[in-house]
Amino acid sequence: MLAIYSFLFILNIIIGLIPLTLTHINKKSISFSISVFFLTGWSLSNFLIFSSESFLFWNQVAYFCASLFISSQIYFSIYLPIASKKISISTHIRIIVPTLLAISSSFSPYHIQYMNNPRDITFGPLHNIWTAYLIIFTISIVKICQQNKRKYPDKSKQINFYLLALILSLSLATLCNLLLPSLFNETHFYKIGPLVASVFNFSVAYLMLKYNFFNINxxxxxxxxxxxxxxxxxxxxxxxxxxxxxxxxxxxxxxxxxxxxxxxxxxxxxxxxxxxxxQSTAEKLFLRGEYNYRKVMLNFSDYSSNCTNLTNLIRHLYKLLTDTLEISNVQIYIPEHYDKFKQTSKRICYFSSNKENNVKKKPLNPLLVSEIENKKKHIVLSSELSKPAQDKLNLDYEKLLLSCFDDKNQLICLILLGKKMNESKYTQEDYQLYRTLGNQIKVTLTKIKQLRVQTEMDMAQKIQSEIIPQNHSIPNCTTSTFLRSSDEVGGDFFDIHSKNDHNWIILGDVAGHGIGSGMVMLMIQSIFSSLIHSSKLTDPASINKKANKILCQNFERLTELRPISLVTLNTQDGKTYKFHGNHENLFIYKYKEKKVVHHTISHLPFGIGLTDSIPSNCFASASFTLSEGDILFLATDGLTEAHQDGNPKKEQFNDSRITKLLEKFAHESPELIKKSFINTLNDFTNKIYLDDLTFIIIKHNIVTTNPSSINK
Structure with missing residues (x-):
């Protein structure tokens, strides 16, 4: 038995000292070493109970060490995934206060009332309280580990193995040294109890070797x-x-x-x-096996070709650089807009690996970023930087900078690399690997960004298509509409609303096209819809004035102005229309005169949303009237300015073609007129459109009179 205890004592001391002999001592290694030392004290105390005349004292010391072992394991379970994790004062209190009570009860006569010899013990009431302390803290450790597994899934295997070893050790120790003596006054197993510490010791040793628990390699x-x-x-x-x-x-x-x-x-x-x-030779031959950089790149290429998520790519890069290539203190920085949809933000941000790292992270200095961008080199040694830039680095850690540039020579990734763990110098073979790795990172980041933008574009396109009114009716009229975006998301829009007896028609064009104009378009539609349905306004000029004020407030936050041309119409009967805005001409085909007339829309010289200082006389609505058979035609400039064959150097579709088409197909229904316009446009432009295109056709119905009613 002495030989077994001696072996366990030496093993505990070695395992406890290993974390403290690492290069960087952190809270995780300190809490673990403290817990192992108290486990050693508990084992030694149980041995001395039967080997010393001061058996009562050593029994009290055993409970003292067990109390501190449990509390230090609480801290270790908290720091296990992230050594730099901060613990609140309330959490410290919830750990320390019960531990102090358990320690004080260990030396109280109310814990062990009598102990005539190691096999004759009478426990007091505080013994039950100490038992409750052990159970509660063990449950707490299990809960903490479960939370860590959900938060840090890459550490789940380590946490599971550690938790299994701890619970098994505590269960056997509790059975031999707590339950049997308390319930049956059976103390023969006191000597066997500490032997279960070997379960915990060997499990930790396995974790160190298998899962690199403390950088033990x-x-x-x-x-x-x-x-x-x-x-x-x-x-x-x-x-x-x-x-x-x-x-x-x-x-x-x-x-x-x-x-x-x-x-x-x-x-x-x-x-x-x-x-x-x-050490370098041993690293290659014994610990990691043969350095096969070609295999490393093939594995990374296979992974990156299927990677569609930035977080997973970052995590894999940390694993590759830290675990496979074994480089210390890796830090990865990527522009913010790769993670968030902020195209105007080019700030280089640090991306964590969700793993512990002993180097304190500081924001990447703009001077350093600027110097890296100017060098346009994939590999930059810290010694190659200027003195001011070197001062922004921690030269004890960052030795090498790996940078990636996109096709526009903009920095899209910067990786700071520390020393190689085997302490050897970087070689030309290393540099070649990092250059190849940088090119692969560039390709993967570009693909991830394009996929994210496409996903956002698809979502915006879906929303835009869904909010376009599908069922629209104007009293005494038949309508037909058409909207075509030159890009996936366009800046043209139209909307038709009905509230009480008032019918609203809105047609607008946001400058430019693409997702930026599309987002502004959605905002405008939302504003007009809210004003129409929540206010009592019935005049187009009043609606436009209110909308202009709201848009000006919103546009103050934008870095890029988006001019808007828009026309708002209101009718109650489909015959008399009031309108206001600034837009292309209104085309009205007069059925009786067989001709097309224009109404100029120029109430707002600069459109809406650009300035709130518009004279009051600009907000006065105009009006026109439709008779039976008349046709109202509204269109954005994408129609009149459509180029022949899609070539900007060739002629435009212009107003004259619109007039001829209206006169030619005026006798047809709005739906057939729309098809005629689309076919003519496709032939004219060869289906190449440089701008968004929208038009609305409203035809006043012809009331047919029943001949029999006339005879009567």
Missing amino acids: LLINKIVASGICIFIYIFGYMSLSWVYKLYVAHTISGVYTILIGTYLIFCSLTFQTVRTKL
């Missing part, structure tokens, strides 16, 4: 390299002494002393270099 690599280096130097010393005694003298002389002293100085000067070389 780097530590093992250093130990192996240092051991080989020491062996080489000892072998060199023995060889040097053997040669001296064989060929120079059999006794130690001043020459021998000088020779050995020189050799020791040589060893001290070359130890670090030799150890680094050996």
